[in-house]
Amino acid sequence: MSDLIIAMSVFLLAHIIPSYRPLRARLVERMGEKIFMSVYGIISLFLFAWLLHSYLKAPYMGLWATQDWMRFVVLIVMYTVCVLLICTFSQPNPFSLGKGGKGFDPANPGIVGLTRHPAFIAFALWSFVHMLPNGDVASLLFFALMGALSLYGPKSLDDKRKAKMGERDWQELKARVVTGWPHIGAQRFLAAFLLYLLLFFAHEPVIGVMPYLW
DSSP states (O other), rough: HHHHHHHHHHHHHHHHGGSHHHHHHHHHHHHOHHHHHHHHHHHHOOOOOOOOHHHHSOOOEEEESOOOHHHHHHHHHHHHHHHHHHHHSSSSSSSSSOOSSSSOEEEEEEGGTTOHHHHHHHHHHHHHTTTOOOOOOHHHHHHHHHHHHHHHHHHHHHHHHHHOOOOOHHHHHHHHHHSSSSSOOOOHHHHHHHHHHHHHHHHHHSOOOOOOOO
16 A cells, blocks of 8 residues: 555656646756657656556455446446547647647537536546445545546646736637537547447456446
């Protein structure tokens, strides 16, 4: 358990410290935006692999018993997660993670009409819903950390986008976005279903836990 706590602490610091504006600006100035993001991405991926390994190897300390309805809730919510992820990487979004803002139409914003940060919402849903069937201390710590970072992400990214675009331009673009139920197209719902099936059948061989009820 100590290895998990250490990995969590390092992972958390690695995401909070670079968000400190003066430090981030200094690093970007010296390294360049692309190099900084590449190095940061590699480090984050390495730290997440360490964190995941520590979580999977942590001793089991049960808090509550898993019920069938808990897995059923996860299966339902995870399709929404897949839809959000597909939209993240297939629709323009100048506000958040994804393919970037090129071609973005605020009158037809797609998923941005529902949320400016679909990736963070997806990660938050994934994190918190997985607390239900994983009623042990290690899972609670791991998924709580992932969920907390997902909720912190939108504010941090909004601040960065405002600084880059300028407060006035950012607010004007935000105000022009037509909000409401997103029109994302049937093909994205289908792609989300295919991603869902991939995650569903890969869960047991990769994670070691059967996600289905039979």
